[in-house]
Amino acid sequence: MSTITALETTDVRFPTSRFLDGSDAMNPDPDYSAAYVRILTDEPDEFEGHGFVFTIGRGNDAQVAAIDTLAGYLVGKNVETLLDQMGETYRWLTNDSQLRWLGPEKGVMHMATGAVVNALWDLKAKRAAVPLWKLLADMSPDELVELIDFRYLSTALTKEEALSILRQAAVGKVDREVELLKFGYPAYTTTPGWLGYSDDKLRRLCREAVRDGFRQIKLKVGANLEDDRRRVGIARATVGDDVAIAIDANQRWEVDEAITWIRALQEYDLAWVEEPTSPDDILGHAAIARGIAPTPVATGEHVANRVIFRQMLQEQSLQVLQIDASRVAGMNENIAILLLAAKFGVPVCPHAGGVGLCEVVQHLSMFDYLAVSGTHTGRTIEFVDHLHEHFVNPVQVHSGRYWPPAQPGSGAEMLGASRSEYTFIECESIAI
Amino acid sequence: MSTITALETTDVRFPTSRFLDGSDAMNPDPDYSAAYVRILTDEPDEFEGHGFVFTIGRGNDAQVAAIDTLAGYLVGKNVETLLDQMGETYRWLTNDSQLRWLGPEKGVMHMATGAVVNALWDLKAKRAAVPLWKLLADMSPDELVELIDFRYLSTALTKEEALSILRQAAVGKVDREVELLKFGYPAYTTTPGWLGYSDDKLRRLCREAVRDGFRQIKLKVGANLEDDRRRVGIARATVGDDVAIAIDANQRWEVDEAITWIRALQEYDLAWVEEPTSPDDILGHAAIARGIAPTPVATGEHVANRVIFRQMLQEQSLQVLQIDASRVAGMNENIAILLLAAKFGVPVCPHAGGVGLCEVVQHLSMFDYLAVSGTHTGRTIEFVDHLHEHFVNPVQVHSGRYWPPAQPGSGAEMLGASRSEYTFIECESIAI
Numbered sequence: 001m002s003t004i005t006a007l008e009t010t011d012v013r014f015p016t017s018r019f020l021d022g023s024d025a026m027n028p029d030p031d032y033s034a035a036y037v038r039i040l041t042d043e044p045d046e047f048e049g050h051g052f053v054f055t056i057g058r059g060n061d062a063q064v065a066a067i068d069t070l071a072g073y074l075v076g077k078n079v080e081t082l083l084d085q086m087g088e089t090y091r092w093l094t095n096d097s098q099l100r101w102l103g104p105e106k107g108v109m110h111m112a113t114g115a116v117v118n119a120l121w122d123l124k125a126k127r128a129a130v131p132l133w134k135l136l137a138d139m140s141p142d143e144l145v146e147l148i149d150f151r152y153l154s155t156a157l158t159k160e161e162a163l164s165i166l167r168q169a170a171v172g173k174v175d176r177e178v179e180l181l182k183f184g185y186p187a188y189t190t191t192p193g194w195l196g197y198s199d200d201k202l203r204r205l206c207r208e209a210v211r212d213g214f215r216q217i218k219l220k221v222g223a224n225l226e227d228d229r230r231r232v233g234i235a236r237a238t239v240g241d242d243v244a245i246a247i248d249a250n251q252r253w254e255v256d257e258a259i260t261w262i263r264a265l266q267e268y269d270l271a272w273v274e275e276p277t278s279p280d281d282i283l284g285h286a287a288i289a290r291g292i293a294p295t296p297v298a299t300g301e302h303v304a305n306r307v308i309f310r311q312m313l314q315e316q317s318l319q320v321l322q323i324d325a326s327r328v329a330g331m332n333e334n335i336a337i338l339l340l341a342a343k344f345g346v347p348v349c350p351h352a353g354g355v356g357l358c359e360v361v362q363h364l365s366m367f368d369y370l371a372v373s374g375t376h377t378g379r380t381i382e383f384v385d386h387l388h389e390h391f392v393n394p395v396q397v398h399s400g401r402y403w404p405p406a407q408p409g410s411g412a413e414m415l416g417a418s419r420s421e422y423t424f425i426e427c428e429s430i431a432i
Numbered sequence: 433m434s435t436i437t438a439l440e441t442t443d444v445r446f447p448t449s450r451f452l453d454g455s456d457a458m459n460p461d462p463d464y465s466a467a468y469v470r471i472l473t474d475e476p477d478e479f480e481g482h483g484f485v486f487t488i489g490r491g492n493d494a495q496v497a498a499i500d501t502l503a504g505y506l507v508g509k510n511v512e513t514l515l516d517q518m519g520e521t522y523r524w525l526t527n528d529s530q531l532r533w534l535g536p537e538k539g540v541m542h543m544a545t546g547a548v549v550n551a552l553w554d555l556k557a558k559r560a561a562v563p564l565w566k567l568l569a570d571m572s573p574d575e576l577v578e579l580i581d582f583r584y585l586s587t588a589l590t591k592e593e594a595l596s597i598l599r600q601a602a603v604g605k606v607d608r609e610v611e612l613l614k615f616g617y618p619a620y621t622t623t624p625g626w627l628g629y630s631d632d633k634l635r636r637l638c639r640e641a642v643r644d645g646f647r648q649i650k651l652k653v654g655a656n657l658e659d660d661r662r663r664v665g666i667a668r669a670t671v672g673d674d675v676a677i678a679i680d681a682n683q684r685w686e687v688d689e690a691i692t693w694i695r696a697l698q699e700y701d702l703a704w705v706e707e708p709t710s711p712d713d714i715l716g717h718a719a720i721a722r723g724i725a726p727t728p729v730a731t732g733e734h735v736a737n738r739v740i741f742r743q744m745l746q747e748q749s750l751q752v753l754q755i756d757a758s759r760v761a762g763m764n765e766n767i768a769i770l771l772l773a774a775k776f777g778v779p780v781c782p783h784a785g786g787v788g789l790c791e792v793v794q795h796l797s798m799f800d801y802l803a804v805s806g807t808h809t810g811r812t813i814e815f816v817d818h819l820h821e822h823f824v825n826p827v828q829v830h831s832g833r834y835w836p837p838a839q840p841g842s843g844a845e846m847l848g849a850s851r852s853e854y855t856f857i858e859c860e861s862i863a864i
Contacts, residue, residue, distance in 0.1 A: 056529070059531045101491070102540050107542065155688075254583070278537075280739040282743060283743050302536055308712055
């Protein structure tokens with residue numbers, strides 16, 4: 001029996017804007033940041049639960065404050081009760097009526113809940129001495145459906161349908177785990193394609209991506225069509241016809257504009273078009289998808305919750321679903337989203353990069369492969385080679401694959417030295 | 433020439449949960465609260481801009497922290513530049529790429545921006561020595577469209593269409609202003625219908641509502657169908673056939689459940705059914721609207737932004753649109769929403785109550801009557817008789833009408849004594 005003694009938060013910011021890493025059509029100068037939380041207990045095992053919300057700089061303090069609000073809910077609570085009933089724990093936090101008013105289920109408060117839920121999963125996996133992907137994959141279908149909040153999903157996915165999907169995927173799970181450990185999980189790289197890079201740097205990084213074994217790259221687009229045509233052309237000429245190229249507009253366009261713009265790039269054979277417009281625009285994405293078919297539309301890193309995802313699947317707004325490790329209310333809501341995607345037969349290709357997103361989201365894709373969709377055909381996890389050195393267990397990506405982490409936990413734990421060194425102090429603030 | 437010297441925030445909470453005022457099917461024990469902001473300048477005129485986000489208690493501290501984040505944007509800025517270009521000012525704050533990541537355009541950060549934008553409007557109206565409804569109504573169509581962010585609206589409303597709506601409404605504006613001052617604007621009351629009230633209290637408050645001149649009341653429903661049938665029946669028997677009765681489920685239902693439940697209440701002749709399900713569920717609201725026609729569906733107090741509202745209008749998800757004074761990014765975004773509603777011919781009946789919402793939102797309805805829709809037929813502003821005594825210029829509601837405020841400003845200014853007395857101190861926190 002142990003008790004939560006503290007939620008310790010840190011405002012961590014890396015000054016990435018100095019190098020234009022991560023620059024795109026909507027986000028010219030991100031400072032990759034984490035509103036970071038450690039859950040401490042009085043158990044002498046020394047295990048801590050770590051989690052975070054990824055942000056791109058200013059406002060990270062407000063995100064930290066939202067996580068701090070949750071200390072009042074968790075400190076003093078029995079750890080085993082929370083961890084043994086992760087479905088109840090998650091629903092208790094997301095359905096608290098007063099906190100719910102601040103969303104509901106979206107934005108800063110929702111992401112704060114996600115960080116705390118994920119930190120509890122990290123603690124649970126560490127106590128079980130297994131990586132999170134393995135912990136989740138070894139849960140039974142009945143245990144897994146207990147993690148979900150089926151509220152507002154009934155028009156698309158019932159508990160019985162979810163059980164049926166999970167039971168079907170349980171067949172062959174052991175074989176797939178052997179295969180996963182032997183061959184890893186497909187990755188693609190966004191490293192070559194940031195908008196702020198020169199043509200020479202783009203060309204060089206495309207060559208390196210192919211050399212490193214990636215079968216897909218992604219380019220940021222949407223600032224200038226002629227530049228995009230030139231850059232996608234350079235990429236296609238450099239990687240050849242056998243490597244896929246996705247493009248990402250980061251919500252830059254109106255609906256008609258998106259269709260026109262994408263059509264002008266289709267000759268380069270696009271794997272998908274990501275975030276063409278507002279992430280809230282279910283109807284707009286559906287119109288774009290119809291207008292650019294058969295090129296798939298991908299979105300999700302800014303989709304606020306399972307209710308919006310459910311509608312995007314119902315309206316065929318997306319053909320590639322991109323979960324994010326820290327946008328929704330943690331692992332529980334992401335498992336619901338994986339089940340929705342499986343129900344509609346849509347592949348999940350997670351958003352990653354930023355800081356720590358690769359480390360965490362790989363667990364969900366590997367779990368999906370083993371226990372939900374049962375396949376990684378047409379699926380690939382984003383990889384960006386930034387800031388991994390700050391993590392206790394950085395991702396292992398080589399030969400174009402993510403290699404399953406063996407260490408216990410969720411992957412979220414950042415090195416103490418990095419957290420200290422990059423703790424944001426107000427006076428560092430750059431003039432806005 | 434003056435400069436913003438400070439954004440001073442206060443965490444104000446009224447312990448309303450002790451009396452079950454404001455109790456509904458999703459929110460059993462709200463503590464009406466305000467994340468309050470004062471914008472101070474170095475101008476010797478002593479005018480301050482006041483604004484707030486309404487919350488229901490826990491998490492109000494996180495909402496305050498999000499407003500504090502905006503101090504870094506505003507302190508030191510020239511006041512006249514900001515106030516003279518309120519469209520630019522609003523778009524600058526909502527399109528800041530780093531802050532935008534925290535939504536985008538939804539949740540705590542978006543509402544924080546709304547509070548600050550509204551505080552600037554309050555300051556602008558005070559400097560102009562007019563109430564905000566008058567300030568807005570006297571702006572030209574060209575000035576008004578400059579306030580809007582048309583991004584993501586192009587499938588439903590262009591700048592030219594907005595101009596056309598405003599120019600059409602400009603005809604007869606002077607006459608309508610005379611009429612407004614003479615006859616006020618229709619109000620309805622939710623005071624009788626809180627879920628925690630006894631049947632006797634319901635009956636008594638229904639009688640008082642009719643006696644006070646209200647032509648519509650609203651009842652909270654959704655916890656128990658038999659209770660709802662009894663309570664709506666009591667209300668109908670008490671108010672008679674000539675007073676409208678709306679019901680409000682506060683997001684309690686699944687889609688099919690909503691249709692079944694509402695059909696079981698339709699014999700009592702419902703003016704509208706409010707928030708039947710998730711405020712993110714565009715498709716679900718549309719299905720409910722089809723399933724309960726001709727009873728109208730109303731929603732909006734939790735609709736995150738103009739992009740969701742635009743889709744709800746496109747899909748006929750709502751037949752009554754309920755703007756809220758503090759959910760979206762302030763007056764500017766609400767003006768866009770009023771224009772969208774006018775485009776689709778849907779009446780706007782604002783959400784109010786809480787603390788301070790009546791005081792602020794009346795300005796938008798009166799502006800809508802004068803300069804956008806040009807009518808108040810089928811339109812009515814919610815009124816709840818709570819906490820008005822804490823405002824410098826409390827609403828004047830009598831004879832079932834809102835009476836246009838004459839005092840300069842937006843109505844948001846809370847008495848200094850109330851702010852001090854109800855400033856939340858952590859140790860008051862009730863166990864969760």
